[in-house]
Amino acid sequence: MNSPIASEFLGGGAARPARDGEAIRLVQASVRYRVPHERIGTFKEYLILWLQRKVKHHTFWALKDVSLEVRQGEAFGLIGQNGAGKSTLLKLVARVLRPTSGRVWVKGRVAPLLEIGAGFHPELTGRENVYLNGAMLGFTRQEMDARFDHIVDFAELWDFIDAPLRAYSSGMWARLGFAVAIDAEPQILIVDEILSVGDEAFQRKSLARIQGFQEQGVTILLVSHNMGVIESLCQRAAWLDHGRLQAIGEAREVIRAYRQSQPG
Numbered sequence: 001m002n003s004p005i006a007s008e009f010l011g012g013g014a015a016r017p018a019r020d021g022e023a024i025r026l027v028q029a030s031v032r033y034r035v036p037h038e039r040i041g042t043f044k045e046y047l048i049l050w051l052q053r054k055v056k057h058h059t060f061w062a063l064k065d066v067s068l069e070v071r072q073g074e075a076f077g078l079i080g081q082n083g084a085g086k087s088t089l090l091k092l093v094a095r096v097l098r099p100t101s102g103r104v105w106v107k108g109r110v111a112p113l114l115e116i117g118a119g120f121h122p123e124l125t126g127r128e129n130v131y132l133n134g135a136m137l138g139f140t141r142q143e144m145d146a147r148f149d150h151i152v153d154f155a156e157l158w159d160f161i162d163a164p165l166r167a168y169s170s171g172m173w174a175r176l177g178f179a180v181a182i183d184a185e186p187q188i189l190i191v192d193e194i195l196s197v198g199d200e201a202f203q204r205k206s207l208a209r210i211q212g213f214q215e216q217g218v219t220i221l222l223v224s225h226n227m228g229v230i231e232s233l234c235q236r237a238a239w240l241d242h243g244r245l246q247a248i249g250e251a252r253e254v255i256r257a258y259r260q261s262q263p264g
């Protein structure tokens with residue numbers, strides 16, 4: 001369970017894995033989505049249009065030619081406007097998505113904390129979701145038995161643990177997701193904006209926990225619209241704009257450049 005996993009995601013071409021000391025490496029990674037031109041009401045309508053070859057798509061690049069490296073033990077921030085491609089990039093690293101072209105290498109066990117709800121099922125209880133999530137992270141039932149109390153303690157959700165997740169507020173949902181992911185002793189922690197969902201006390205606790213990971217040498221990839229959080233946690237950052245890498249470097253410098261580009 002603790003051995004590092006080297007994984008490679010492809011878009012063709014010769015392999016050249018992450019170098020020593022690198023946790024994540026993207027080389028000209030691009031993601032293209034196909035979007036139907038007009039809103040299609042039902043699946044049946046879609047099928048009829050498709051059979052008539054009348055479904056018109058346009059394609060667009062959510063991520064275009066992004067190259068970057070994150071070193072082992074580094075906390076790396078990702079910033080940019082809504083729709084800039086930040087979550088898309090995280091999904092590549094979390095192996096939820098494959099790049100349309102380019103390459104993505106990730107070295108180490110990843111605990112993904114993607115957008116709220118990713119990997120959780122609303123009809124299952126909190127308890128069932130914890131076990132399911134643990135299974136997805138590669139833990140056995142026995143291992144999860146040993147971790148369970150600790151997870152629910154951190155989430156502070158004992159009162160709700162046997163209720164279905166649809167009865168949870170989005171903040172409670174996020175707490176559970178956060179608690180499961182950080183209990184997994186990840187080598188790479190991916191956090192998508194989740195810190196902004198919990199209440200203030202939980203945000204502080206989560207932040208402290210992330211800092212603790214940092215001290216242990218865990219690699220952290222963090223997306224946030226909260227520049228204060230990025231600046232206090234991350235050494236380096238990248239700014240994405242319409243799917244392209246606009247700037248990369250010292251977090252403070254990248255934040256300043258991003259802010260200067262924003263109106264108002």
Ligand SMILES: Nc1ncnc2c1ncn2[C@@H]1O[C@H](COP(=O)(O)OP(=O)(O)OP(=O)(O)O)[C@@H](O)[C@H]1O
Nearest residue numbers: 033034035062080081082083084085086087088089
């Ligand atoms: N499954 C999908 N199909 C089509 N388009 C998508 C899909 N997922 C995301 N997109 C589009 O890709 C672009 C990038 O989305 P992404 O979620 O990566 O942005 P983001 O930077 O995380 O934004 P935010 O700050 O709002 O979370 C957006 O224009 C979005 O609408």
Ligand SMILES: [Mg+2]
Nearest residue numbers: 086087088192
């Ligand atoms: Mg996002």
